[in-house]
Amino acid sequence: xxxxxxxxxxxxxxxxxxxxxxxxxxxxxxxxxxxxxxxxxxxxxxxxxxxxxxxxxxxxxxxxxxxxxxxxxxxxxxxxxxxxxxxxxxxxxxxxxxxxxxxxxxxxxxxxxxxxxxxxxxxxxxxxxxxxxxxxxxxxxxxxxxxxxxxxxxxxxxxxxxxxxxxxxxxxxxxxxxxxxxxxxxxxxxxxxxxxxxxxxxxxxxxxxxxxxxxxxxxxxxxxxx
Amino acid sequence: xxxxxxxxxxxxxxxxxxxxxxxxxxxxxxxxxxxxxxxxxxxxxxxxxxxxxxxxxxxxxxxxxxxxxxxxxxxxxxxxxxxxxxxxxxxxxxxxxxxxxxxxxxxxxxxxxxxxxxxxxxxxxxxxxxxxxxxxxxxxxxxxxxxxxxxxxxxxxxxxxxxxxxxxxxxxxxxxxxxxxxxxxxxxxxxxxxxxxxxxxxxxxxxxxxxxxxxxxxxxxxxxxxxxxxxxxxxxxxxxxxxxxxxxxxxxxxxxxxxxxxxxxxxxxxxxxxxxxxxxxxxxxxxxxxxxxxxxxxxxxxxxxxxxxxxxxxxxxxxxxxxxxxxxxxxxxxxxxxxxxxxxxxxxxxxxxxxxxxxxxxxxxxxxxxxxxxxxxxxxxxxxxxxxxxxxxxxxxxxxxxxxxxxxxxxxxxxxxxxxxxxxxxxxxxxxxxxxxxxxxxxxxxxxxxxxxxxxxxxxxxxxxxxxxxxxxxxxxxxxxxxxxxxxxxxxxxxxxxxxxxxxxxxxxxxxxxxxxxxxxxxxxxxxxxxxxxxxxxxxxx
Numbered sequence: 001x002x003x004x005x006x007x008x009x010x011x012x013x014x015x016x017x018x019x020x021x022x023x024x025x026x027x028x029x030x031x032x033x034x035x036x037x038x039x040x041x042x043x044x045x046x047x048x049x050x051x052x053x054x055x056x057x058x059x060x061x062x063x064x065x066x067x068x069x070x071x072x073x074x075x076x077x078x079x080x081x082x083x084x085x086x087x088x089x090x091x092x093x094x095x096x097x098x099x100x101x102x103x104x105x106x107x108x109x110x111x112x113x114x115x116x117x118x119x120x121x122x123x124x125x126x127x128x129x130x131x132x133x134x135x136x137x138x139x140x141x142x143x144x145x146x147x148x149x150x151x152x153x154x155x156x157x158x159x160x161x162x163x164x165x166x167x168x169x170x171x172x173x174x175x176x177x178x179x180x181x182x183x184x185x186x187x188x189x190x191x192x193x194x195x196x197x198x199x200x201x202x203x204x205x206x207x208x209x210x211x212x213x214x215x216x217x218x219x220x221x222x223x224x225x226x
Numbered sequence: 227x228x229x230x231x232x233x234x235x236x237x238x239x240x241x242x243x244x245x246x247x248x249x250x251x252x253x254x255x256x257x258x259x260x261x262x263x264x265x266x267x268x269x270x271x272x273x274x275x276x277x278x279x280x281x282x283x284x285x286x287x288x289x290x291x292x293x294x295x296x297x298x299x300x301x302x303x304x305x306x307x308x309x310x311x312x313x314x315x316x317x318x319x320x321x322x323x324x325x326x327x328x329x330x331x332x333x334x335x336x337x338x339x340x341x342x343x344x345x346x347x348x349x350x351x352x353x354x355x356x357x358x359x360x361x362x363x364x365x366x367x368x369x370x371x372x373x374x375x376x377x378x379x380x381x382x383x384x385x386x387x388x389x390x391x392x393x394x395x396x397x398x399x400x401x402x403x404x405x406x407x408x409x410x411x412x413x414x415x416x417x418x419x420x421x422x423x424x425x426x427x428x429x430x431x432x433x434x435x436x437x438x439x440x441x442x443x444x445x446x447x448x449x450x451x452x453x454x455x456x457x458x459x460x461x462x463x464x465x466x467x468x469x470x471x472x473x474x475x476x477x478x479x480x481x482x483x484x485x486x487x488x489x490x491x492x493x494x495x496x497x498x499x500x501x502x503x504x505x506x507x508x509x510x511x512x513x514x515x516x517x518x519x520x521x522x523x524x525x526x527x528x529x530x531x532x533x534x535x536x537x538x539x540x541x542x543x544x545x546x547x548x549x550x551x552x553x554x555x556x557x558x559x560x561x562x563x564x565x566x567x568x569x570x571x572x573x574x575x576x577x578x579x580x581x582x583x584x585x586x587x588x589x590x591x592x593x594x595x596x597x598x599x600x601x602x603x604x605x606x607x608x609x610x611x612x613x614x615x616x617x618x619x620x621x622x623x624x625x626x627x628x629x630x631x632x633x634x635x636x637x638x639x640x641x642x643x644x645x646x647x648x649x650x651x652x653x654x655x656x657x658x659x660x661x662x663x664x665x666x667x668x669x670x671x672x673x674x675x676x677x678x679x680x681x682x683x684x685x686x687x688x689x690x691x692x693x694x695x696x697x698x699x700x701x702x703x704x705x706x707x708x709x710x711x712x713x714x715x716x717x718x719x720x721x722x723x724x725x726x727x728x729x730x731x732x733x734x735x736x737x738x739x740x741x742x743x744x745x746x747x748x749x750x751x752x753x754x755x756x757x758x759x760x761x762x763x764x765x766x767x768x
Binding site: 149152153154155156157158161162164165167168169171172174175176180182 | 240241242243245250257260261264310311313314346347348351354355358359361362365371373374377378380381384385387388391394395432
């Protein structure tokens with residue numbers, strides 16, 4: 001029995017890898033929704049990401065596999081963990097009641113639609129037109145090298161232009177996160193603390209109400225004036 | 227180092243593309259300018275709060291504009307070219323839009339300075355974001371590759387999200403930024419997915435290569451390609467605020483500071499249409515029968531919905547937002563025609579609209595409160611008596627937007643409608659003319675309010691006016707820079723008089739912006755030939 005399994009594994013390594021990776025992905029996905037503790041959910045998500053990375057490697061997409069781990073497992077899930085930790089790990093009641101009404105049935109419907117889409121795409125043979133411009137897979141040069149070459153030749157300008165995006169991101173984050181500083185032409189700089197959220201809510205709601213009243217009444221008057 | 231190179235050089239040698247810095251000159255000037263301003267402001271913090279920052283930003287945009295004009299004269303004498311592995315194209319279309327965008331940036335730096343000296347926050351950040359976003363818009367206008375289009379769009383949009391949320395003390399502004407950010411993020415994702423599907427169908431992201439692939443191959447089952455085109459149209463339709471992707475526009479234009487709204491209206495539209503025209507007409511001319519009906523429908527809806535909803539607005543910023551949707555419909559006419567005449571008509575419309583809208587918002591900025599950001603049309607009542615010059619300029623800019631004779635507005639509307647008629651879509655031309663008639667109403671309504679008298683007897687009996695005065699007074703409280711303002715007097719003044727008191731504080735920068743806008747709009751309206759000739763030369767070649 002065991003020898004036949006090993007033989008099968010040797011004969012069809014792809015299949016065995018796929019089954020193992022798929023099991024990891026599914027187990028992780030199940031863990032995300034089933035865990036009571038949000039930290040466990042986030043860690044299960046890491047497991048799913050790793051499983052998907054294995055599937056990418058099996059498809060000869062080594063670069064995507066690396067990106068999957070670096071970006072999703074490394075950055076996105078860590079961000080999730082930060083948020084969970086900042087909100088407080090012990091708040092389990094988040095899961096006990098639904099925030100949105102009809103969340104579960106809608107989720108099931110969306111899941112069924114997504115599954116149907118995948119099945120439809122797997123069945124149909126839509127022509128994808130040209131072969132990839134980077135050339136056929138199986139050449140002596142591997143995938144990662146190809147991407148590196150494309151980034152530094154065909155896509156050199158877009159690659160450099162992403163730097164501007166990062167500059168804007170830093171500038172924007174610093175500006176938006178900073179306290180309001182009213183600048184004076186003289187030497188002193190007066191820092192105004194942002195008002196208490198409750199107060200400002202109150203103030204703004206009142207003033208907008210005033211304005212909406214203004215609008216209604218004044219548009220009435222305007223008809224007379226014109 | 228050599229061993230690393232040895233490791234790399236196992237495959238064929240990497241051929242680096244030759245980089246023509248001239249071709250990306252305006253982008254480099256704007257980006258380096260922004261970085262230098264940031265550096266200077268951190269090295270010399272005392273400069274941060276002075277007009278020197280604005281002057282530097284102005285100089286940067288002026289140099290970018292001059293560089294664009296030099297590129298244009300090169301183009302006229304030597305013809306179009308491609309650069310940096312075909313990811314940049316320098317045809318007349320691209321360079322015309324470069325000139326449009328850098329003039330918009332130049333005017334907006336001035337308008338922004340007028341806003342910043344009132345609100346006294348984030349002078350450096352505002353100007354740097356403005357410079358970087360116009361670099362993104364110029365990158366988009368000269369993009370020869372879908373990836374470059376996407377990056378240009380993102381650089382432009384992300385800076386605009388922050389500019390919409392710039393007035394942090396005002397919750398409407400924060401709301402505007404958040405709405406714009408979330409919806410814009412979605413639309414960028416949709417656009418990116420469109421690029422992916424197009425790549426899947428044609429095997430390349432280069433716009434020129436997509437066209438030649440589709441010209442030489444027949445895609446037998448073209449589901450992926452059609453889905454890709456549809457998603458690209460949705461993504462760009464959002465950026466130019468075409469109906470039904472327009473829902474963000476009124477809230478964002480109202481919440482954002484008026485100076486930023488004017489910049490947004492001019493540059494986001496110019497850049498979005500640059501992408502739309504380049505992608506549809508250069509990359510997918512073979513699929514014309516598929517995309518033309520979609521654009522036809524978008525144009526008709528945008529024209530009608532924009533004009534009708536603008537009528538019922540009581541806030542002038544919201545009204546201008548809907549009017550910008552209406553203008554987007556007119557530019558879409560040129561896209562729907564899909565001919566060379568349509569392209570130059572759209573370009574002419576974009577440059578004419580740029581000057582009109584920035585000038586209009588620069589005037590609106592005078593009437594804006596830092597605390598609430600709203601500008602009810604009523605606040606302009608009686609402006610003609612108290613500040614006749616300002617009222618006249620506002621009236622000229624508004625009737626120019628409505629398409630009055632002797633302004634660029636009329637020629638702009640005429641050129642796109644003529645292109646539509648030449649493309650035999652008569653129904654669309656009729657819809658456009660009807661919507662222009664409807665649009666005339668809401669522009670003239672503002673003019674009528676400005677030139678009507680202030681009803682003196684109403685001031686005392688109507689409680690609303692008192693509330694308005696109260697709001698004004700609180701506006702004075704929030705503005706720390708105006709302690710010297712006699713608030714006791716303000717409370718007893720009639721609203722129109724308060725408006726006068728405010729309007730008298732028009733900064734020099736705002737005057738310059740309005741002056742340039744008027745000169746451009748009326749000057750090229752009376753002597754149309756140079757600009758029309760330029761727009762005719764500005765053809766899409768790649």
